[in-house]
Amino acid sequence: MAAKPVLYYFDGRGKMESVRWLLAAAGVEFEEVFLETREQYEKLLQSGVLMFQQVPMVEIDGMKLVQTRAILNYIAGKYNLYGKDLKERALIDMYVEGLADLYELIMMNVVQPADKKEEHLANALDKAANRYFPVFEKVLKDHGHDFLVGNKLSRADVTLLETILVVEECKPDALAKFPLLQSFKARISSTPNIKKFLQPGSQRKPRLQEKDIPNLMAIFH
Incomplete structure (x- = not known):
């Protein structure tokens, strides 16, 4: 059985939320690694896996994908959510x-x-x-x-x-x-997969609040 996709981002919406939505709509279970400190982020940067030194990053099918559109295009194509032609x-x-x-x-x-x-x-x-x-x-x-x-x-x-x-x-x-x-x-x-994602306790994230911004700035700047 293939490993679950792993999403690397902070514990909030941002650019990763659309990825969560698309995986959920496809009925794909995924895991998340939340970046909560500057040290964590720097370790990821030093590892060389972030091609453009940015998150989101998604580990899927043996690849470490970055750039939100590229990630979404891959998931849409893989799970038949990208049209017939x-x-x-x-x-x-x-x-x-x-x-x-x-x-x-x-x-x-x-x-x-x-x-x-x-x-x-x-x-x-x-x-x-x-x-x-x-x-x-x-x-x-x-x-x-x-x-x-x-x-x-x-x-x-x-x-x-x-x-x-x-x-x-x-x-x-x-x-x-x-x-x-x-x-x-x-x-x-x-629709069943989306209905499940909209329930409390899912991996859907709440709105980003102003009080969250200083912590994000400390991690990513």
Whole structure:
């Protein structure tokens, strides 16, 4: 039996959270090594396994993969979450990259200066409501299937659900004007692997809080 993937990161969301989501959606059990001290991180750096001296890193299939997109592409391809052909893959990539822009906007709010936080978040939520969510409402309408691409679960669906939930943490009624996205959220959330990941006690991480930032800076800077 193949060893479980091992994820090297801090005990929080950041760039690793999408990796956790994708592995969970694929029904793959994984282990985590949390970097909790600067010494731990420096030891990893000195070992030479971090190609660009950065985490996340995922140990899988005898490889030590770095760079978040590369990690996600590998997992999606390995576990059949990357479409059936190049055209489907191109759509999946396009949707995922668009969502990554929105996700990063929301996630970066925690590190904004106190006097800029409210404005930054308002801007991010405005873009969710007026630029990003309308796109996916239309995709679901035009495609006419339960999923964004083809007629089976792909990493695009997983990424969209993850992003919806992150936006809803900041604005619970974010989907009020998007009935197809509401149905999509309910449908994808109820698939067995994802439903399990959404339960308390899973490896899903809570929102990063401002109080966590000094500790992360001490480890990684």
